Amino acid sequence: MFCRFSYSVLTIFTASLLTFANTACSQEEKKVDGSVAYLPSLRGDYFSLHSAEVGRKYHIYVRLPEGYEKTKNQRFPTVYLLDGDSTFPMLAPLHLFMHYDDQIPETIIVGIAYGSFEPDVNMRHFDFRTVMDDGSRGGALQFLSMLEKELIPRIDRRFRTDPARRVLVGQSRGGSAVLQAAWLKPRLSWAHIASNPGREPDTKLLYGMDRDVPASTQGGYLIVASGSHDRDYLRGTALEWRDRFASRADLPWKARFIDVEGGTHAADLGNAYRAAMKVIFDAGPEKGNN
Template sequence: MRIILGVFAAALLAGCATPAPPRAAVTPLDHLPALRGDYFPFRSREAGHDYHIYVRLPQDYAAHPARRYPIVYLLDGDSLFPVVGGNHIFLTIDDKMPEVIVVGIAYGSFDKPINRRHIDFMPLGPDVKPGESRIADFHNFLERELIPQVEGRYRADPAKRILFGQSRAGALILYSAFKQPDLFWARIASNPSWTPGEDIFFGAAPAATRPDLQLLVAVGTEEYPDRRIKAGEWFSHWNARRTPWKLTRIDIPGGTHSADAANAYRAAMRQLFLTN
């Protein structure tokens, strides 16, 4: 009898409890102050695809309405925007890094065909079939659509425009450096994929008008052996030749292929803002 009464009482109390508020369809990033900023969807005519654009604004953005900030465009924003964008606040605390605007370019899913990093970031090569690469279209999306939209909305300093990418997106970084070097002041490739694309990456050095361009390539010491070998070959090739960018190799001690993207970002940003 006591068990029955206990169950009845618990059910009665549960019925009197205040119901939980309905969950919002989208949780605002305003409740995550390290990522506070903005979001907007973007339909690209150039790439023929939908993207989700997340913007992390500096902590002091509202307090300095006349200031313009360096701006970092992050590829693979689905995974890297929360990690790298949120971590930048700690770089300003520990490393005295300048504040920056961080823009995450996301697909909204890790699953194909919504996520198509395998197409957007795929360089051309002898084994790439027609339709398997849209890298030129994606780069046009960056140049002609996204950058004007973002830098028209937010107080970015176009003279300090940075592009960051990891793995296959790192190949897009190299492609961008060769195809349109003046578009970004600095490019950071973390453990980039080297194939396909060797015809571009080992090809003729591009012409540029800016004298201050930077290309930083981070390689983890625990990166896949074949990719470390290829990175060494690439650096040996270009260290002996004239380039339009200042070329910097950064080795990440203990760094693996994917898990150290934030460490690569930190090391490269320190090189750009605290060493140069």
């Protein structure tokens, strides 16, 4: 009786173990099959960053240049994308095609993501603002400290970056954050691309329009791209920036205004990015480089 019972228990246990193993293998296969490793235009790296400066976690996605492993001594420009939850899967593959068609240099692309669009997780409404609507302080300074002290040094250690060609890109509120970075941390990036940036709640201007020019910077680019069909109040402020700011000769950056004809607020980010990168790298078939 005891032997028969033990055998039955052993049989049931073995069958259960095999079922669990098969289920685990099946789940692992699904996980692997769904990995971005099978999307070569997004292939690179991922890590989570627990920021002491901000006090929250970010998800960092990295797209490496095509043939990165074979170019052992080459260093690459690095593009940092705010709102990486949506901008990274949009612009990383686009950049590859820009490299093919426009002769834009291959770059390391870093997407800074929150992991959700839910407002209790996605804190762009706080991280990208110096002043909130009610006049209280936003989290922009802490966010910039996270970039400067935590994320950028980690990317520079981990990958073959060219620190002299660092580009910061943002859309809407993220565009405001790019303008803030240009003024508050002018040496952090070489080029700044703000697509349809939001206005400041206190001045109703784009960040920096009412400020004194920084005493000294490393130069580089400050680009505002505006869709002609953007929201009226944002379009109007961007045109004011073009007329009052981009035409100034005393700026430490090469300020450029890009008019995205027919562009809307968010859906034309790819067009704004492409046009801005062609300005920065002086590239494209129309330059006679093809």
